[in-house]
Amino acid sequence: MQRAAHLLLDDDPKILADPFARAFAGYASDTEMLDALDPTQLLHSPRLRTLSTLRNRYAEDELVQAIARGIDGYVILGAGLDSFSYRRPDLMASLDVFEVDHPASQAWKRARVAELGIPVPARLHHVAIDFERTTLADGLAENAVDRGRHMFVSMLGVAQYLTKGALANTLRDVAATTAPGSEMVMQYVVPLATFAGDEAALVARFSQIDGYRCLSLMRASRVVKCQLALA
Numbered sequence: 001m002q003r004a005a006h007l008l009l010d011d012d013p014k015i016l017a018d019p020f021a022r023a024f025a026g027y028a029s030d031t032e033m034l035d036a037l038d039p040t041q042l043l044h045s046p047r048l049r050t051l052s053t054l055r056n057r058y059a060e061d062e063l064v065q066a067i068a069r070g071i072d073g074y075v076i077l078g079a080g081l082d083s084f085s086y087r088r089p090d091l092m093a094s095l096d097v098f099e100v101d102h103p104a105s106q107a108w109k110r111a112r113v114a115e116l117g118i119p120v121p122a123r124l125h126h127v128a129i130d131f132e133r134t135t136l137a138d139g140l141a142e143n144a145v146d147r148g149r150h151m152f153v154s155m156l157g158v159a160q161y162l163t164k165g166a167l168a169n170t171l172r173d174v175a176a177t178t179a180p181g182s183e184m185v186m187q188y189v190v191p192l193a194t195f196a197g198d199e200a201a202l203v204a205r206f207s208q209i210d211g212y213r214c215l216s217l218m219r220a221s222r223v224v225k226c227q228l229a230l231a
């Protein structure tokens with residue numbers, strides 16, 4: 001919804017132009033989606049839209065550079081309603097994308113794409129995994145994903161929803177199932193105490209809205225890139 005709102009409400013040039021976001025989110029029109037934002041005015045915050053779009057733009061810019069270095073596999077952990085594979089046919093011609101997500105969330109998205117009549121790219125692969133029950137290594141193996149391949153991995157808006165153990169296991173599996181020299185971009189939550197001023201006030205206000213505590217966590221986050229050196 002935030003990516004769609006960015007496309008509709010913010011000036012050009014866009015941080016990330018996602019024409020699929022509104023439809024993927026389940027709304028039939030722009031008006032319907034914008035009306036859905038009205039009950040919580042804070043969700044109109046340009047700063048929140050910036051976070052939601054900038055993290056994807058950063059990951060995708062890094063991916064483009066990784067492709068230039070020879071990486072031809074992209075793993076999206078907790079893919080959710082990510083639309084990269086549908087927005088970038090220019091890159092999909094030479095890139096295998098593996099959308100890894102909870103089975104229920106993935107099934108909803110795939111049904112929505114089918115309902116919209118959008119063709120699924122030939123090199124898009126769906127890997128259904130519950131990170132709390134199945135290891136990433138096992139899930140990739142069950143879906144015949146090449147172990148030891150050079151990969152670019154993104155994990156955006158996921159870490160804060162996993163237990164510490166599941167997150168640690170997932171990160172170990174990323175290092176163990178990709179070739180040395182693979183790359184990863186990850187968003188993670190930082191302690192709320194590290195914020196001050198306007199940022200602290202915004203996070204505090206979100207945390208007081210019933211049902212939107214997760215957004216306060218998303219606001220109190222950082223995005224980091226690392227190179228995987230472990231085999």
